[in-house]
Amino acid sequence: MGASLPTRRCRLQPSSYIVLDQSEKYKGAHRALFVVSLILATATIIFVNVLLYSPSARQALLGPGSTIFGVIPEVQSTPGSGAPSRSPANNRRILDPASINGIYFGASIDWKAKDVPSAFNERFGKPLPFVMCFANITADGLTLVRELKYIADTVLRVDGAILGLTVMPVDPLDQLSDAVYDQLGRTCAEINRHGIPVMLRYAHEMNGNWFSYGQAPGAYRASFIKAATAVKKYTNLTSMVWAPNSPVGYPWLAADSGPKAGSADFVAMDTNKDGILDHRDDPYTPYYPGDDYVDWIGFSVFHFGNNLNSNTLPVDGEFRNAIQHVAGINATGPTWDLYTQFSQARNKPFAVMETGAAYYPKSVKPGDPSEMDIKRAWWQQVYSDDTLKRFPLMKLVSWFDIAEDERVNNGVEGSLYYYRDFRISWNKEIAAQFKADLPPRVFFEDAP
Template sequence: MTFYLPGAGGRRRRPGLVTPVMIMFLGVGAVGAGFAVAGPAEDTAPPVPETCTADAAQVVPADGTLLGVNLDWASETLEEHRTYLGHAPAVAVQFSDVPYDRATWEHTVSAVTQMKANGGVLLLTLEPHAGLAAMSDEVIATLAHDLREVNQQGVAVVLRFAHEMNGSWYAWGQQPTAYVETFRRVAAAVHDQAPGTAMMWAPNYGGGYPFTGGQFAALPGSADYAVLDTDGDGTVTMADDSYLPYFPGDDAVDWVGVSLYHWGNQRPWGNNEVPEDGKFLAMLTGTYVGTAGDDAAVPDFYTVYGVEHGHPVAVPETAAIYTPSRGGAAELDIKRAWWRQVFSPETHERFPQLKMVNWFEWDKYEIEIDDDVDWRAAGATDVRDAFVADLPSWLRYAEDVSTCEE
């Protein structure tokens, strides 16, 4: 059976189990005992005094889009990234396991320290690798308490809980009933206890659904499989809705998000190829048909969840693949073609509900292609300079984000 890497550019694996600045072991939700989660190094900028409690409602810009970063915290601080690019990112992405022990939570605390100095919003991605059953009432209560403490320091959080739940590669994947119930329990506690934290629902891009062959794929004959068979023909295929069975409800969801990547133009993935024109927006709207495949059956994520449901839309992670070991197109040509799609005038004019875009700023090994990939827009000097020169005026940075109650 084939295990799909999304046809037009969705899923990437978690940015890694790499050695952090301080070695801290994972808690109950560990991916392999004894590994460590990459934690942020301390920012050298002085901390901002505690002056307010963050208000999640103030994070969404009235106009424009927050520009953020998924940073390799083990090798770069927010201050260094800010200095190198000449702007303070409005959003910084942090990953953590859940349940977590106190040592693991300290990685998030370290990120919060940097956010206080930088400003902006923390996008906290929580991964329940021990399975959804591990999300007990006690675990959820601890999480809500910890998030409240973060908010009381003036740092707003967008909580991306159990992302890519429609995929078959995570322990929480393709379990729609249990997922919705768990998400709603987390959301209820967070909304009640941590008003500076918003909930983000973020499925994987639907190209390649149902991602046959993954370890956690729903099995034919199971109750989950029946729920996922949205067209009722007895088989789960790409013709079924890849998002709807997992949607927890408008009262539980504040943000919606889908990560969109350019992995190349065709199989085998990972080659250095300039993206096709219009690919980014086609993926966002479920209209991509091109060299990477026919994804016309994928729902229009933006219209359904951003317009019809009325939620701010995020692209929590995006980048274009550049594999240094391979020939083909030049790094700048690939990445510039992609960011010019992401930040095009059309994006701003036609998609006003797109309120957050975060660049995946990593240089790392990718198991999907068995090679090292440089995803960064701020790596090579010529790429960085071109990236900064192309950033449009409608992007919003940390200084544009008010997170405090007035």
């Protein structure tokens, strides 16, 4: 009887039986095709994201210097196309700082976490006139050209925004060829061609020892001059920013770090010629490439808390004293005043390219001040009437709106990592208080 069932079905409804059998086969085939298509689509998405957001993987897959699409392609921006028209008047006064009676607000946003200027504007409630991004440059050239195209596209959609481009050499400076500098100049010109001014901060914080190019004043000056020359060859809408770090703690030398005694770099850094590198040596002048190559004087200054790892309030005058720094443990030490010595004396605009106050949410101890207390105490110093009056050539202050693990060498053996949250735009209460505390002459749009 077990063999009679299919025979009966075949006799009674032969056509139906065949059709039913084929239908089941087709369903199975369709299901298999769908699964295969889904797998292929997922793999394609993952592959594209790896190429876009992992330079090391891209280099391994496509070879050294690969940038997928090479140069930045033209981006059309016409009224009605969905992207705003780039009016020549929008924030162009940043390129004529003498006409700005106040300072522009800016921010470094977390591009690695897919943040973009339009998202910042939406959550913060104010337009971002200046946005910072970071890119490496090697002996093969800029490593993130495709990523810069993406970044330029997002800046293009925020009408009037200026791009701050921080370029960090990775390979030894003497390995950067003329072709590498030429590529940098052409890339800036291409971004400018779409109506986006660029403030190029090249090899920033060169007076520190935490970058490979740090504390090598001879090679640094030569490299900066080549970068500036290449940029000016192709465009006049990119400003060159020379931006040392705050000198608090200079020269940050451990027993086995810094240039060797007697070397050209040691001699250059030993500005008082006493045979010792210490706080009595000028932390700026050995690295200055010359007035002809510098458009802006930049600066980096943060409040990191005690021991670079704790939730503590800034002390009164901490921000001002970093700019006009009295070295040593008492008032008898030399004063290293970046603003007076380089901005005022040379009549060059001054920009705080990175600033913020660190909050350590993973290291909170009983009695610690709150995130709001720490950050507010800092921004009330940075964006204050006193700052505006004391530093009239200061035309831009950019907040580091990022939270991340940062490597810290605080005198112990090896390095430690601490999770630091500098952000002000992601917490609505903090963002609202920040905006409420700002003096009138901090601008989010064109300065009047």
